[in-house]
Amino acid sequence: MADEKLPTRAENFAEWYNQLVLKADLADYAPVRGCMVVKPYGWALWENITSWLDKEFKATGHVNAAFPTLIPMSFFEKEKEHVEGFAPELAVVTHGGGEELEEKLVVRPTSETIIGHMYAKWIKSWRDLPLLIVQWGSVLRWEIRTKLFLRTAEFYWHEGHTAHADSDEAKEEMYRILDIYERFCYELAAIPAIKGTKSETERFAGAQITTSIEAMMWDKRALQSGTSHYFGDNFARAFEIQFLDRNNKLAYAQTTSWAISSRIIGALIMVHSDDQGLVLPPRLAPIQAVIVPIYKNDDEKSKVMAVADRIFVELKAAGIRIKMDDRENISSGFKFNDWEMRGVPVRIEIGPKDVEKNSVALARRDKPGKEGKSFVQQVGLTESVKQLLVDIQASLLKRATEYRDANIHDPKDYEELKQVVQDGWALSYWCESKECEAKVKEDTKATTRNIPFEQPDHGGTCIVCGKPSKRKVYFAKAY
Amino acid sequence: MADEKLPTRAENFAEWYNQLVLKADLADYAPVRGCMVVKPYGWALWENITSWLDKEFKATGHVNAAFPTLIPMSFFEKEKEHVEGFAPELAVVTHGGGEELEEKLVVRPTSETIIGHMYAKWIKSWRDLPLLIVQWGSVLRWEIRTKLFLRTAEFYWHEGHTAHADSDEAKEEMYRILDIYERFCYELAAIPAIKGTKSETERFAGAQITTSIEAMMWDKRALQSGTSHYFGDNFARAFEIQFLDRNNKLAYAQTTSWAISSRIIGALIMVHSDDQGLVLPPRLAPIQAVIVPIYKNDDEKSKVMAVADRIFVELKAAGIRIKMDDRENISSGFKFNDWEMRGVPVRIEIGPKDVEKNSVALARRDKPGKEGKSFVQQVGLTESVKQLLVDIQASLLKRATEYRDANIHDPKDYEELKQVVQDGWALSYWCESKECEAKVKEDTKATTRNIPFEQPDHGGTCIVCGKPSKRKVYFAKAY
Numbered sequence: 017m018a019d020e021k022l023p024t025r026a027e028n029f030a031e032w033y034n035q036l037v038l039k040a041d042l043a044d045y046a047p048v049r050g051c052m053v054v055k056p057y058g059w060a061l062w063e064n065i066t067s068w069l070d071k072e073f074k075a076t077g078h079v080n081a082a083f084p085t086l087i088p089m090s091f092f093e094k095e096k097e098h099v100e101g102f103a104p105e106l107a108v109v110t111h112g113g114g115e116e117l118e119e120k121l122v123v124r125p126t127s128e129t130i131i132g133h134m135y136a137k138w139i140k141s142w143r144d145l146p147l148l149i150v151q152w153g154s155v156l157r158w159e160i161r162t163k164l165f166l167r168t169a170e171f172y173w174h175e176g177h178t179a180h181a182d183s184d185e186a187k188e189e190m191y192r193i194l195d196i197y198e199r200f201c202y203e204l205a206a207i208p209a210i211k212g213t214k215s216e217t218e219r220f221a222g223a224q225i226t227t228s229i230e231a232m233m234w235d236k237r238a239l240q241s242g243t244s245h246y247f248g249d250n251f252a253r254a255f256e257i258q259f260l261d262r263n264n265k266l267a268y269a270q271t272t273s274w275a276i277s278s279r280i281i282g283a284l285i286m287v288h289s290d291d292q293g294l295v296l297p298p299r300l301a302p303i304q305a306v307i308v309p310i311y312k313n314d315d316e317k318s319k320v321m322a323v324a325d326r327i328f329v330e331l332k333a334a335g336i337r338i339k340m341d342d343r344e345n346i347s348s349g350f351k352f353n354d355w356e357m358r359g360v361p362v363r364i365e366i367g368p369k370d371v372e373k374n375s376v377a378l379a380r381r382d383k384p385g386k387e388g389k390s391f392v393q394q395v396g397l398t399e400s401v402k403q404l405l406v407d408i409q410a411s412l413l414k415r416a417t418e419y420r421d422a423n424i425h426d427p428k429d430y431e432e433l434k435q436v437v438q439d440g441w442a443l444s445y446w447c448e449s450k451e452c453e454a455k456v457k458e459d460t461k462a463t464t465r466n467i468p469f470e471q472p473d474h475g476g477t478c479i480v481c482g483k484p485s486k487r488k489v490y491f492a493k494a495y
Numbered sequence: 496m497a498d499e500k501l502p503t504r505a506e507n508f509a510e511w512y513n514q515l516v517l518k519a520d521l522a523d524y525a526p527v528r529g530c531m532v533v534k535p536y537g538w539a540l541w542e543n544i545t546s547w548l549d550k551e552f553k554a555t556g557h558v559n560a561a562f563p564t565l566i567p568m569s570f571f572e573k574e575k576e577h578v579e580g581f582a583p584e585l586a587v588v589t590h591g592g593g594e595e596l597e598e599k600l601v602v603r604p605t606s607e608t609i610i611g612h613m614y615a616k617w618i619k620s621w622r623d624l625p626l627l628i629v630q631w632g633s634v635l636r637w638e639i640r641t642k643l644f645l646r647t648a649e650f651y652w653h654e655g656h657t658a659h660a661d662s663d664e665a666k667e668e669m670y671r672i673l674d675i676y677e678r679f680c681y682e683l684a685a686i687p688a689i690k691g692t693k694s695e696t697e698r699f700a701g702a703q704i705t706t707s708i709e710a711m712m713w714d715k716r717a718l719q720s721g722t723s724h725y726f727g728d729n730f731a732r733a734f735e736i737q738f739l740d741r742n743n744k745l746a747y748a749q750t751t752s753w754a755i756s757s758r759i760i761g762a763l764i765m766v767h768s769d770d771q772g773l774v775l776p777p778r779l780a781p782i783q784a785v786i787v788p789i790y791k792n793d794d795e796k797s798k799v800m801a802v803a804d805r806i807f808v809e810l811k812a813a814g815i816r817i818k819m820d821d822r823e824n825i826s827s828g829f830k831f832n833d834w835e836m837r838g839v840p841v842r843i844e845i846g847p848k849d850v851e852k853n854s855v856a857l858a859r860r861d862k863p864g865k866e867g868k869s870f871v872q873q874v875g876l877t878e879s880v881k882q883l884l885v886d887i888q889a890s891l892l893k894r895a896t897e898y899r900d901a902n903i904h905d906p907k908d909y910e911e912l913k914q915v916v917q918d919g920w921a922l923s924y925w926c927e928s929k930e931c932e933a934k935v936k937e938d939t940k941a942t943t944r945n946i947p948f949e950q951p952d953h954g955g956t957c958i959v960c961g962k963p964s965k966r967k968v969y970f971a972k973a974y
Contacts, residue, residue, distance in 0.1 A: 056558035079535035108590040113637030158592030
């Protein structure tokens with residue numbers, strides 16, 4: 017409930033974020049270290065995210081399945097880099113049914129290992145490939161510093177795991193998924209995320225290539241918003257995923273994995289929201305428009321509610337996710353603040369004067385105050401609201417894109433790079449050596465985000481060491 | 496793959512079941528004790544189950560949310576009966592992030608406790624009620640004897656948890672949900688499950704009333720297919736879920752919980768399937784109709800495939816879940832067996848003669864052999880297939896209902912009861928004492944299933960002890 021104001025973003029961005037998540041009723045702290053409860057409003061948002069992705073995955077030939085939550089500890093020891101990456105973060109089950117277990121079980125931090133084990137059993141021939149499976153659920157990593165949605169011990173996601181007969185096909189899959197993630201960000205989340213390849217240092221544990229989409233938050237930090245990995249035959253060798261190819265020769269499968277997690281809700285908040293609270297893109301908003309009827313007495317109430325009810329039915333029938341706020345004994349001002357806090361894109365106000373004039377007032381959440389307010393006729397209101405939702409969606413993307421572009425810099429030398437990454441991103445040539453990457457991190461706390469697929473048509477010189485460089489990379493501080 | 500025959504049900508029902516689950520590609524054994532992997536075909540079936548239920552819950556005002564998978568051990572100790580019921584089945588996390596935990600965490604076997612804890616935080620006033628939350632996910636109980644879908648350590652389900660201002664409303668909720676479960680069984684699963692109240696012995700740990708739907712399997716055992724519980728204020732007292740009522744007095748909330756789990760897939764198998772494999776009701780079948788094109792040479796192939804492709808597009812556009820089996824180098828006979836094993840309701844065969852005659856052959860899965868085969872015109876095929884799917888759905892329910900009714904007995908005395916429950920159910924008067932219930936169990940292994948809501952208009956005498964009895968109960972051996 018919006019009974020208190022948030023701190024402004026400029027005052028205290030971290031505290032603004034924490035309070036917004038709670039006050040917008042998205043999530044709550046759980047009584048388990050580092051875990052969250054995703055409340056119904058937050059989960060409805062997550063369902064809008066997942067249902068679009070699920071449809072896209074199915075349309076590209078993927079199927080869903082479910083693998084156990086608990087994984088034998090020994091599975092993690094089969095792939096060397098993987099175990100090094102995950103060992104410090106594991107939650108371990110040592111007892112079951114009142115007895116100590118012979119082999120410890122791990123609450124899955126990710127499922128490459130157990131899925132790899134099953135794939136080895138299922139895949140015998142090239143006819144069994146590609147195998148394109150997605151699992152929806154949660155995983156657990158024992159994080160030290162946690163933050164609602166952005167970094168919690170348990171988090172929600174899908175994890176795609178695919179096996180292919182050859183490396184080109186597996187790489188194609190990795191890029192196909194990254195394209196879906198990019199479209200999700202642009203079209204649904206109104207976030208202009210940037211596709212690229214991770215540096216060796218920033219790769220997923222066990223991957224040969226990790227690609228990512230990176231988004232700029234309001235505080236200009238980067239948030240890795242989705243990743244798609246190519247493992248080559250690393251996991252196939254570790255788990256013996258072998259098949260008879262078309263020439264009847266035994267070969268290792270090529271595998272990929274990829275994920276977007278509930279972190280993306282953190283990105284939605286930090287890209288679009290403002291000092292009044294959450295701002296949601298209409299395509300993802302659990303409630304796209306809210307009707308607030310305004311009246312002072314029973315006579316006004318009956319006139320106003322007749323119109324409000326009719327409009328509610330019309331908009332609902334048109335497929336708009338609509339809510340009627342007919343709570344009694346709560347002021348309109350309180351209701352306005354409440355729905356602003358929750359980020360509902362459009363507010364429809366109906367008072368006695370509107371009834372007389374056959375009009376309503378529309379307030380758009382992305383432009384608070386007078387600028388975002390308009391008065392429209394009740395006739396044709398469904399179309400007006402639909403159009404407004406489209407406008408808001410486009411406007412949020414435009415604003416986020418302009419903000420991103422205004423804060424990506426092209427520093428002329430290392431001194432300037434050190435300055436710009438304090439409050440923005442740098443897109444600079446880099447020699448791709450670990451030494452230069454580490455130096456930037458040490459000097460500035462900025463890391464390489466990704467090497468974008470879109471590159472200038474010529475090379476340059478590394479902004480750190482001056483050696484020849486083929487490609488530019490984004491340097492930024494990151495969540 | 497249907498490369499080997501199943502044992503018949505009469506030969507070895509348990510082994511028939513196990514092999515069917517594997518060969519119909521529904522699930523596989525996991526490398527974790529007592530756990531299963533739900534394969535894509537099984538998961539698609541589960542998605543058809545869950546999406547209908549989710550829609551019904553939302554239509555009745557419920558919302559989804561997510562609570563942590565791990566629950567502090569101390570939470571289980573707050574409700575006495577609950578801890579006694581679940582303590583032997585817990586999987587316990589003792590280490591996290593490389594260190595021993597101060598308080599052990601339990602992988603949730605059910606979520607009343609942690610949800611109760613959050614409800615206590617969220618519910619302050621009667622205005623916050625009712626709170627109607629559903630969680631979709633998996634839970635874990637350390638079962639000793641496991642069986643795919645029927646009893647696995649980890650299983651999939653929804654768990655509804657609601658809090659109400661008064662007991663009548665909470666009980667109404669319990670019955671409303673049971674009605675949804677009953678409609679699911681009749682309308683979707685074609686299973687004539689019976690609603691009723693559980694005996695005190697068979698109640699859920701901590702419940703004041705447990706209601707269930709019970710279904711009869713092919714081997715005449717009962718399977719509890721869904722439960723809906725009323726807790727009174729037991730959990731509210733344990734977790735201090737208190738609110739200010741309309742008179743501004745502090746009161747305890749009344750709570751319910753309810754669930755249908757992936758067990759229901761076991762019921763679907765054991766009610767409808769036959770010695771050739773799985774039989775699925777059309778409304779739940781991931782694939783409702785499969786096209787098998789039949790040809791011997793390239794000339795035939797091109798003619799047949801032109802028709803098959805056209806039909807595929809037409810049926811798909813009509814919303815039928817259709818699959819084309821155009822696998823090369825596999826005989827039609829093998830394909831027929833394969834789709835029979837997987838329980839696809841309708842097979843559409845198209846050969847060169849069908850092309851000439853503008854017809855196709857339709858084979859219905861529920862009636863194998865000639866009886867279920869018909870030849871219909873290609874013109875109007877969409878309607879023919881749709882009608883056939885409706886017929887199959889109705890026919891499965893009719894068959895299961897007749898089977899159930901033929902195997903429910905009304906024994907005249909205890910001696911006859913002891914006989915009939917060896918191969919059927921008894922519906923008999925019972926005095927509702929634990930002693931008589933225990934005696935039946937000891938003598939026959941049959942337990943009370945539920946006291947059906949539909950009762951004769953007069954009482955009788957207990958079939959065990961002869962004392963006066965108000966209501967009849969179902970006695971049966973159960974899974």
